[in-house]
Amino acid sequence: MSADDDCTRVREQLMDFLKQELPANLAADITRHLNECPPCGDCAEYERRFVALLRRRLSGDCCPDAVRARVLDALRDATPPA
Amino acid sequence: MTAPTRAGFDQEILPHLDLLYRVALRFTREPARAEDLVQDTMVKAYRNWEKFEPGTSARAWLLAILRNTFINAYRREKREPIPMDHEVLDAHMAAHPGEESDPEGAFFDKIVDERILKALDTLPPEFREVMVLSDVEGLPYAEIAHALAIPVGTVKSRLFRARRLMQTELYEHALETGIITARSGR
Numbered sequence: 001m002s003a004d005d006d007c008t009r010v011r012e013q014l015m016d017f018l019k020q021e022l023p024a025n026l027a028a029d030i031t032r033h034l035n036e037c038p039p040c041g042d043c044a045e046y047e048r049r050f051v052a053l054l055r056r057r058l059s060g061d062c063c064p065d066a067v068r069a070r071v072l073d074a075l076r077d078a079t080p081p082a
Numbered sequence: 083m084t085a086p087t088r089a090g091f092d093q094e095i096l097p098h099l100d101l102l103y104r105v106a107l108r109f110t111r112e113p114a115r116a117e118d119l120v121q122d123t124m125v126k127a128y129r130n131w132e133k134f135e136p137g138t139s140a141r142a143w144l145l146a147i148l149r150n151t152f153i154n155a156y157r158r159e160k161r162e163p164i165p166m167d168h169e170v171l172d173a174h175m176a177a178h179p180g181e182e183s184d185p186e187g188a189f190f191d192k193i194v195d196e197r198i199l200k201a202l203d204t205l206p207p208e209f210r211e212v213m214v215l216s217d218v219e220g221l222p223y224a225e226i227a228h229a230l231a232i233p234v235g236t237v238k239s240r241l242f243r244a245r246r247l248m249q250t251e252l253y254e255h256a257l258e259t260g261i262i263t264a265r266s267g268r
Contacts, residue, residue: 015242019216021223039185046178046187050249053190054217057198063103067117071099071124078125080088 006033010040018047086132094140095127101141101219102148108214109152111203122155123148145215145229179246179253180262187249189256201251209244216241 010033016022017030034041063071102123106116127134127147134143180189202210202218215226216237227234256262 015238015245019222042185043178043181046181046185047245049187049190050245051217053193053198054202054213055220057195058202058218059104059220061100061104061107063099063120067103067120068099070117071121074121074125075088075091075128078128080128 007037007040010034010037011043014040014044014047018044018051086134088128091128091131094134095124095131095144098141098144099124102144105145105214105219106148106152108202108210108218109148109207119148119152123151126151139225139228142221142225142228145225146231149211149230179250180256184262189262190252192261193252193256197255198252201248201255204251205244205247209240209247212237212240213244213248217245 010017010030013022013026013030017027020027022030034044099120103116103120106119106123107113110116110119123144127144130147134140178185178187180187202213205213211230212226215221215229216223221229223234223237226237230237232240253262
């Protein structure tokens with residue numbers, strides 16, 4: 001398999017890899033390739049930064065206390081499960 | 083098998099209230115509607131609690147109820163079909179926006195929260211919901227597929243396209259505001 005084929009395959013699997021949804025043996029192959037191939041390494045870093053940005057900036061909001069209280073009130077009044 | 087109880091509901095479901103609220107906020111994009119959606123979802127979940135299968139993902143079950151409730155009752159605007167050019171962008175989307183000028187995406191960190199939110203909120207709803215569940219909330223593919231009632235393959239293709247659309251939007255914003263300078267010439 002040529003180096004270009006490796007890059008193509010790694011780019012295709014990069015999203016699954018970064019979501020940690022690849023089997024360990026495939027993930028190890030990709031880790032190896034990313035360490036050896038600067039353009040693919042940059043590509044992975046770019047995706048990582050983007051996802052980290054969303055996670056860090058947007059996942060901090062909590063349900064306001066007033067809404068929580070409203071929900072608990074509504075549950076108290078709701079028909080209980082059969 | 084134990085009978086479904088309010089205590090069991092509280093234990094399985096209440097810990098996901100923050101997540102539910104955030105997702106409702108991104109689905110509706112309006113706090114007042116998000117609050118109603120959260121309340122309606124919780125009441126519906128409680129009434130249907132006996133249908134929850136113990137051992138499966140409670141948050142995916144809850145998010146599926148949230149999404150159905152949203153689609154049935156709250157979405158005033160019609161859900162538009164995904165425009166064609168979003169489905170056929172693949173060939174142009176192989177490269178990252180800004181690959182030459184900022185290959186590692188350092189510019190992302192310099193973008194303010196409001197602009198990130200705006201880029202997310204202007205994605206087509208089918209893309210936005212996948213992006214929120216995957217990249218903001220960190221759910222695995224299988225739970226997203228369950229929550230949205232779509233195949234895992236569809237989750238992946240929508241996520242891929244959603245990321246490229248949003249990256250393009252943020253990159254163009256970064257260029258316009260001078261956060262990065264496009265490499266010229268060469």
